[in-house]
Amino acid sequence: MTPRLWPACAALCAIGLALTLTGSEAPAQTASAAPSARAAASAVAVEVQASSLEAPIPGPESSPAPTAKEWVDASPVKLTRTSPAASGCSARRVREWLRVRCPGKTFALSLLGGSNEGLAFWIGPEAEGQFGEVQFPLRRGDRRVIQFWGTKTDPAGVGELAPTLVVQEQWVEGEAAPMVSVL
Amino acid sequence: MRLLPTLFAAVFVGACTGGSCSPESATTGSTGAVSTSSAIGSTSSQPPDPPRAHLAPSLRQGGALARGLGEEALYVADEDHRVLRRVPLPLRAEAPGTTLELPGAPAQVLPLDGRVLVTVRDPSLLLLVEAHTDGKLVEKARVALPDDAWGLAITADETTAVVSSAWSHQVSAVDLASAEKLWSIDVPREPRSVVVTADGRTAYVTHLVGGALTRIDGLREAPRLGSVALPPAPLRSPSGVTLSASLGYAALLSPDEKRLYVARHALGALGEEAWFGASTVDVLLTTGDVPLAPRRHGRLPFLRADKSLDGAELIVPGRPLSPFTQPRALAYRARTRTLLVASEGDDTVVELDALAVDPTRTVLSRHQVGRDYDPVLPVASTCGAPSGLALSVDESKAWVWCRSTYDLVTLPLADFAADGAPDANAAQAAPSALRLAVDTLDEDGAIGRRLYYNATDRVTSGGLGCAGCHPEGRDDGHTWHEAKINTKDGTQLNFLGHEANIPEEEGVRGVPRRTPMLAGRVAAAGPYGWHGESPDLPSRLDAGFGLHRWGGMPKHEPGNLRARSARLTAFVRQGLVPPPGLRRELDALEARGKELFTSEAVGCALCHVPATEYTDRVAYPLPRVPVRAGFDDEEARAFKTPSLRFVGGRAPYFHDGRAPSLEWLVDNNDDRMGRTNHLSRADRDALVAFLRTL
Numbered sequence: 027m028t029p030r031l032w033p034a035c036a037a038l039c040a041i042g043l044a045l046t047l048t049g050s051e052a053p054a055q056t057a058s059a060a061p062s063a064r065a066a067a068s069a070v071a072v073e074v075q076a077s078s079l080e081a082p083i084p085g086p087e088s089s090p091a092p093t094a095k096e097w098v099d100a101s102p103v104k105l106t107r108t109s110p111a112a113s114g115c116s117a118r119r120v121r122e123w124l125r126v127r128c129p130g131k132t133f134a135l136s137l138l139g140g141s142n143e144g145l146a147f148w149i150g151p152e153a154e155g156q157f158g159e160v161q162f163p164l165r166r167g168d169r170r171v172i173q174f175w176g177t178k179t180d181p182a183g184v185g186e187l188a189p190t191l192v193v194q195e196q197w198v199e200g201e202a203a204p205m206v207s208v209l
Numbered sequence: 210m211r212l213l214p215t216l217f218a219a220v221f222v223g224a225c226t227g228g229s230c231s232p233e234s235a236t237t238g239s240t241g242a243v244s245t246s247s248a249i250g251s252t253s254s255q256p257p258d259p260p261r262a263h264l265a266p267s268l269r270q271g272g273a274l275a276r277g278l279g280e281e282a283l284y285v286a287d288e289d290h291r292v293l294r295r296v297p298l299p300l301r302a303e304a305p306g307t308t309l310e311l312p313g314a315p316a317q318v319l320p321l322d323g324r325v326l327v328t329v330r331d332p333s334l335l336l337l338v339e340a341h342t343d344g345k346l347v348e349k350a351r352v353a354l355p356d357d358a359w360g361l362a363i364t365a366d367e368t369t370a371v372v373s374s375a376w377s378h379q380v381s382a383v384d385l386a387s388a389e390k391l392w393s394i395d396v397p398r399e400p401r402s403v404v405v406t407a408d409g410r411t412a413y414v415t416h417l418v419g420g421a422l423t424r425i426d427g428l429r430e431a432p433r434l435g436s437v438a439l440p441p442a443p444l445r446s447p448s449g450v451t452l453s454a455s456l457g458y459a460a461l462l463s464p465d466e467k468r469l470y471v472a473r474h475a476l477g478a479l480g481e482e483a484w485f486g487a488s489t490v491d492v493l494l495t496t497g498d499v500p501l502a503p504r505r506h507g508r509l510p511f512l513r514a515d516k517s518l519d520g521a522e523l524i525v526p527g528r529p530l531s532p533f534t535q536p537r538a539l540a541y542r543a544r545t546r547t548l549l550v551a552s553e554g555d556d557t558v559v560e561l562d563a564l565a566v567d568p569t570r571t572v573l574s575r576h577q578v579g580r581d582y583d584p585v586l587p588v589a590s591t592c593g594a595p596s597g598l599a600l601s602v603d604e605s606k607a608w609v610w611c612r613s614t615y616d617l618v619t620l621p622l623a624d625f626a627a628d629g630a631p632d633a634n635a636a637q638a639a640p641s642a643l644r645l646a647v648d649t650l651d652e653d654g655a656i657g658r659r660l661y662y663n664a665t666d667r668v669t670s671g672g673l674g675c676a677g678c679h680p681e682g683r684d685d686g687h688t689w690h691e692a693k694i695n696t697k698d699g700t701q702l703n704f705l706g707h708e709a710n711i712p713e714e715e716g717v718r719g720v721p722r723r724t725p726m727l728a729g730r731v732a733a734a735g736p737y738g739w740h741g742e743s744p745d746l747p748s749r750l751d752a753g754f755g756l757h758r759w760g761g762m763p764k765h766e767p768g769n770l771r772a773r774s775a776r777l778t779a780f781v782r783q784g785l786v787p788p789p790g791l792r793r794e795l796d797a798l799e800a801r802g803k804e805l806f807t808s809e810a811v812g813c814a815l816c817h818v819p820a821t822e823y824t825d826r827v828a829y830p831l832p833r834v835p836v837r838a839g840f841d842d843e844e845a846r847a848f849k850t851p852s853l854r855f856v857g858g859r860a861p862y863f864h865d866g867r868a869p870s871l872e873w874l875v876d877n878n879d880d881r882m883g884r885t886n887h888l889s890r891a892d893r894d895a896l897v898a899f900l901r902t903l
Contacts, residue, residue: 043512043513044512107546110630110634136512136523136524138524138567138570171502187522187523192526194566207562209565
């Protein structure tokens, strides 16, 4: 993922849909006001060089989910592989936590497999293009596959779900770093 | 076994001059080998070449197609023409190369320095062939192996070959210096692809039937057998369910050998309009033999913009259901860290992310190698059914062997960074094809062959070719669900891979239908079908076209249906090769079994008439048995006597697959078919032993 202009507050800056999970908690949806909405108003775009996923994760391996302030200050991170279709996506990391946001009208987000521990989904408001955003921790032993969904119209004019991007995350035991792709 | 020690030794030492022999193998080879080294120009006064690095995993494995080592040539195991082909590169029509007639149909070829290993199915052999620089191919030695030698791999020190024998379900090790079989070991049904780890200690074997892999340790000593669980397509599996798999033709180790890729078909995998399941590449982490992809358990979270709580469509991967169909071969591009998959059913080669948890979900590019589609019967006239793959040294191109049209195709590959992917909108360089041979069958049979492998003709089938369930005319070992379901085309009677493929609201699970084997069992005029409901084979195929899909048949002219079934009939009768048969006298136990089989007291032969493929083709009502779990009962109780030809190699048995083995079948027959309750243990064993010879 190439370095890009990154607003000082890009996460949860909008009022959209959010879903946060802890452990085996059942899914619950809420329309939430993002905690850092005020910060968005003063967002300043800065160009930051993306770090590598292979950079050591500071601090303990398991820490609480970052605060909104921490996300505001988060650095972009370069993912293991991204496709041209995901060129607009951006990723940031705070400690072991990763957020990936992809522009484009997102109709749904779903976990196809793996742990929902610490997993959170957001869909931005229409005014902001209805982006999709996911957050999860990067921990040893992880496996996650997350699907972004859009919509398309079939030849009969009926709207239907259409899978768009897939986020795949893994941290195989014995490996120095996790791998995350958006394709 | 026919062994030509002196000549073979020359071949072996030829390999050693490349510096690839370990001290151990050189010592072994010296038993009558070193003295012949001057025959190929290598003398003891010459210093040995520096040791060559161990071959990459992909170069230690056989395939239907392989690139020569240190030479500009491809090798093709041309099964239908029973030849080994050496084709010089670049491909040119005026230089089609040389061939070596083989004693039987080859399955895989593995080129090394100056020599080529070839598996031959019937008679079952590992051939050691010398490859001269002028292209001449000369057989140097042959090693007899258990019936139906197929998959092939060698240890990194190039001293030992490990060969799978598909029909006889065995794996063997061969010492390449002496051309002697070291051992054979019994494994589950239809072992196919073999990979060997660099340390030479472990082999993994895939199977055409079933999801588990076989692991063999101690390759040079006493082999130890293990089973490795690798659930197919876990992200498309019903929650908590391990699906079965088929079509495990291909496996490949990553260059660092930490990942083993297995391409196959997940029977009953979930997806939109999934009736047959989905093709998949599953990844095994070789450290600990752990599947990389997570299993699906319980509820999976989702979020919808419309705030709906309906997630049924969201928790399994979306389309495409199968980005490739009937995978036959794999190749690894190290520079891009991607996998190439030869997709037999839709005449494509797809490129996947080799680093992904689920590579199947990461199609980076898709190359249509089939072309010149017939306007009436839409099968490729050029590059149909790709089944072999080889990469150029610089990985800028792949070569593809197309088994239904006998073409070699040069496929330019896009260059992209290892952290990227090709631009889907960028123009792809067109593949070019070289035809190496014409079909051995007549025109109808040749078109039938192309139809048999093809999965894109919507009249014949809904997304899976005949070869998807009847690989090589054999069977997938699977029991399908035949159910009436509501589809976009109305209520239809269709096959489904798993009860979870049936919409819950239908309230049915379907009646069981075990895939029958075709090869060598379709010569009779008729009738066909489990109930004998089809008067002849073309009628059975016509009926099958309707069952093998989700929904109804597309609009078609009746004549088009028969045009397909007639040609498929020609192919399955002329072109499918039966498994090796018994070529010896019955032993005492088998002879006793035959005596019992044909006796009036037991009565097997009354219906399983030996003179007519061990069947009278009559449907008899059978006593009711409890319905197998996961299926519905059916009213029709009369089942046509199935042919017993090749019965020993195609478990499980009965229309519902309830009998896992012939022993189980005889022990639990309870006089339902013939009279077996009175037989002693020894006589039951004898009966089973005889059945295995049919």
